[in-house]
Amino acid sequence: xxxxxxxxxxxxxxxxxxxxxxxxxxxxxxxxxxxxxxxxxxxxxxxxxxxxxxxxxxxxxxxxxxxxxxxxxxxxxxxxxxxxxxxxxxxxxxxxxxxxxxxxxxxxxxxxxxxxxxxxxxxxxxxxxxxxxxxxxxxxxxxxxxxxxxxxxxxxxxxxxxxxxxxxxxxxxxxxxxxxxxxxxxxxxxxxxxxxxxxxxxxxxxxxxxxxxxxxxxxxxxxxxxxxxxxxxxxxxxxxxxxxxxxxxxxxxxxxxxxxxxxxxxxxxxxxxxxxxxxxxxxxxxxxxxxxxxxxxxxxxxxxxxxxxxxxxxxxxxxxxxxxxxxxxxxxxxxxxxxxxxxxxxxxxxxxxxxxxxxxxxxx
Numbered sequence: 001x002x003x004x005x006x007x008x009x010x011x012x013x014x015x016x017x018x019x020x021x022x023x024x025x026x027x028x029x030x031x032x033x034x035x036x037x038x039x040x041x042x043x044x045x046x047x048x049x050x051x052x053x054x055x056x057x058x059x060x061x062x063x064x065x066x067x068x069x070x071x072x073x074x075x076x077x078x079x080x081x082x083x084x085x086x087x088x089x090x091x092x093x094x095x096x097x098x099x100x101x102x103x104x105x106x107x108x109x110x111x112x113x114x115x116x117x118x119x120x121x122x123x124x125x126x127x128x129x130x131x132x133x134x135x136x137x138x139x140x141x142x143x144x145x146x147x148x149x150x151x152x153x154x155x156x157x158x159x160x161x162x163x164x165x166x167x168x169x170x171x172x173x174x175x176x177x178x179x180x181x182x183x184x185x186x187x188x189x190x191x192x193x194x195x196x197x198x199x200x201x202x203x204x205x206x207x208x209x210x211x212x213x214x215x216x217x218x219x220x221x222x223x224x225x226x227x228x229x230x231x232x233x234x235x236x237x238x239x240x241x242x243x244x245x246x247x248x249x250x251x252x253x254x255x256x257x258x259x260x261x262x263x264x265x266x267x268x269x270x271x272x273x274x275x276x277x278x279x280x281x282x283x284x285x286x287x288x289x290x291x292x293x294x295x296x297x298x299x300x301x302x303x304x305x306x307x308x309x310x311x312x313x314x315x316x317x318x319x320x321x322x323x324x325x326x327x328x329x330x331x332x333x334x335x336x337x338x339x340x341x342x343x344x345x346x347x348x349x350x351x352x353x354x355x356x357x358x359x360x361x362x363x364x
Contacts, residue, residue, distance in 0.1 A: 006020075006021040006022060006218055006219075006221075006222045007019060007020045007021065008021075008222065008225060008226055008229060009229070010140065010141075010160070010229040010232060010233065011229070011233050012160065012232070012233060012236055013236070015160045017160060017161060017162060017163050017164070018032070018163050018164070019140060019163075019164040019166065019225050019229070020032045020163070020164065020165050020166065021135075021166045021168070021218055021221050021222050021225070022166075022167070022168060022218065023167065023168050023169045023214065024167065024169060025165050025166070025167040026052075026055060026056065026059055026128065026165070026167040026169070026170070027055070027058075027059055028059070029056075029059045029060065029101075029126075029128060029165050029167075030059060030060050030061070032163060032165050033099075033101075033126040033162060033163040033165060034162070034163070035060075035099045035124075035126065035162070038097060038098065038099045039094060039095065039097065039098040039099070040060050040062060040066070040098070040099050040100075040101060041062075041066050041067070041068070041089065041092060041094065041098065041099075041100055041101065042056060042057075042060070042062065042066065042067040042068070042100075042101040042103055043067075043068050043070070043085060043100055043101070043102055043103070043104070043108055043111065043112040043115070044056070044067060044068075044069055044070075044103040044104050044108060045069065045070050045071065045072040045073075045076070045104050045107070045108055046069055046070070046071055046072050047072040048072070048103060048104050048108075048130055049067070049069045051173055052103070052130070052170070052173075053067065056101075056103055056128070060101065066092075068084075068085055068088045068089075070084070070085070070108075070111070072107075073107070073263075074107055074147070074257070074262040074263070074266075074267065075261075075262055075263060076107060076111070077107045077110060077111055077146050077147050077262070078146050078147060078148075079146050079148070079155060081111060081146070082111060082114060082115055082146050085111065085112075085115045086115055086118070086119060089115065089119055094119070094120075094123070095120075096120045096121075096122075096123055097123070098123050098124075099123065099124045099125060099126060099162065100112050100113075100115065100116045100123065100124070100125040100126070101125070101126050101128060102125055102126065102127050102128065102139075102161075103128045103130065104128075104129075104130050104131075104134070105129065105130055105131035105133060105134045105138075105178075106131065106133055106134045106137075106138035106139075106267060108130075108134075109127050109129060109134055109138050109139050109144075110138065110143070110144050110145055110146070110153075110156070111144075111146065112125055112144075113125055113127075113142070113144030113157075113159050113161065114144040114145050114146060114155075114156055114157060114159070116144075116159060117144055117157040117158075117159035118157065122159065124161075124162045125159070125161055125162065126161055126162050126163050126164075126165065127139035127140075127161040127163070127164040127165070128164075128165050128167070129164065129165075129166055129170075130170045130174075131171075131174060131178055131181070131182060132171055132174065132178065132179050132181070132182025132183070132186075132209075132221075133178070133181050133182035133184070133185050133267065133268045134182075135166040135168075135171075135182070135221050135225075136182060136185050136186055136189075136220070136221050136224035136225065136228075137182075137185040137188075137224065137228065137246075139161070139164045139166070140164055140225055140228050140229060140232070141160075141228055141229075141232040141243075141246075142158050142159050142160035142161065142232070142236070143156065143158060144156050144157055144158070144159050145157065147257075147262055150258075150324055151254065151258055151321070151324040151325065151326075152254040152257050152258055152262075153254075153326070154324075154326065158236070158237055160236075164225075166221060166225075168212075168214065168217050168218060168221070171212055171217065172212065176210070176304065177266065177269075177304070178266070178268075179209075179210055179212075179304075180210070180268065180269070180272075180303050180304035180305050181266040181267065181268025181269055181271075181272075181305075182268055183206060183209065183210065183268070183272075183303035183304070183305065184249070184268040184269065184271040184272035184275065184300070184303065184305055185224070185268060185271060186201065186206075186209070186220060186224055187201060187206070187272070187275060187296075187299055187300060187303065188246075188248050188249055188271065188275055189223070189224045189227045189228070190342070191248060191275060191279070191296060191338060191341065191342070191344070192245050192246070192248045192336070192338075192342075192343070192344035193227055193231075193245070193342060193343070193344065194223070194227060194342055195340075195341050195342025195343075196342075197223055197227075198299075198341060198342060201299060202295065202299055205220060206299065206302060206303055207302075210303065210304070228246065231243055231245065231246060241346045244327060244334075244336060244346045245336055245344045245345070245346060247327065247336050248274075248275065248278055248336040248337075248338075248344050249271045249272070249273075249274030249275035249276075249277070249278050249336075250271060250274055250336070251274065251322050251325045251327060251333075251335055251336070252270075252273065252274035252277045252278065252318065252322070253267070253270035253271040253272075253273060253274035254270070254274075254321070254322075254325060255317070255318050255321035255322050255325075256270040256273060256274070256309060256310060256313065257270045258321050258324075259310065259313055259317055259321060260310055264310060265306075265310065268305070269305055269306055272300045272303065272305030272306065272307070273300075273305070273306050273307060273308070273309065273362075275296060275300055276296060276297045276300050276307045276362075277358055277359075277362055278335070278336065278337055278338065279292070279293040279296035279297060279338060280293050280297070280358045280361060280362070281335070281337060281350065281354060281355060281358040282337045282338040282339075284351075284354040284357055284358060285337070285350055285351065285354055287337065287338055287339050287340070288338050288339075288340055288341055292338075292340075292341045295341070296341075307362075308362060309362055309363055313363060314363050315356060315359035315360055315363050318359050318363075319359070327346070332348045333348065334346055334347065334348050335347060335348075335350060335355075337350065
């Protein structure tokens with residue numbers, strides 16, 4: 001039996017659950033998720049099925065016909081795909097005590113969680129994240145959903161998982177681009193809520209992480225999950241504004257993803273650019289220093305993330321697409337910006353001219 005390197009609890013009023021982080025956990029996934037004697041079905045994508053499906057089937061004692069495979073990539077995170085998944089679930093005659101296993105990155109986790117949330121008014125699901133981004137962010141907190149041509153994540157539901165099982169060995173099969181995408185969310189946590197963690201990343205942890213140093217990877221994943229768990233516990237349904245701080249960089253990033261039709265940039269790449277843009281605007285507002293904004297930009301670039309928008313994207317494109325963001329309230333754009341490095345705020349209190357300056361700076 002492999003030892004769990006680290007585990008922590010997401011403490012919620014109605015549905016608390018465990019996050020397990022370590023190497024070799026997939027072989028014991030059924031024990032960690034406590035789903036024995038339940039009807040189980042797996043949702044995964046074509047890339048992961050080719051790499052890991054036999055091991056996952058063995059872990060849950062399932063057969064290949066008990067797995068639904070969707071095309072890999074962000075374009076699959078759509079209502080059309082959700083309909084196919086739900087039709088398959090119905091064809092499997094799953095009852096309300098069934099459990100879905102989301103085996104994949106953010107697309108699979110969001111898709112499987114969303115389908116679990118609306119199937120027969122809700123069944124349980126387990127997150128088995130396979131990417132760095134999903135381990136540190138999207139698998140935790142219960143946000144599920146699909147994209148729409150008009151914007152990212154505009155159709156969805158809050159639905160907490162039964163458990164999260166992050167097997168760090170799965171990261172070994174990731175291309176470096178996917179690791180960089182995950183690093184964006186990690187940098188985000190330091191910027192919005194933990195200046196000491198940001199300094200650790202600057203001091204070499206980001207490089208060790210990109211090299212998949214075992215202890216560093218486990219510590220970083222645990223730290224990010226703990227930071228997110230604390231925020232989710234305080235504001236599970238994003239009603240007070242606290243949880244919205246987790247969207248630092250995302251309003252800019254979602255605009256990029258929508259502009260490119262979810263086909264050219266990974267989510268983390270768009271968030272990385274968004275972090276740089278949010279830091280730049282925060283400095284223009286004199287909330288942080290120009291030096292601190294530059295530190296953010298440098299760490300984003302050091303992780304191998306883009307710091308310029310897609311070719312041809314103009315300030316007017318950002319404004320049009322940001323206007324459809326979920327954080328818009330009463331017609332006002334709300335942005336998550338930095339009051340200081342390590343402290344973020346959701347605000348409408350920013351100079352629109354300064355926003356224009358930031359957009360022009362990055363789109364030049």
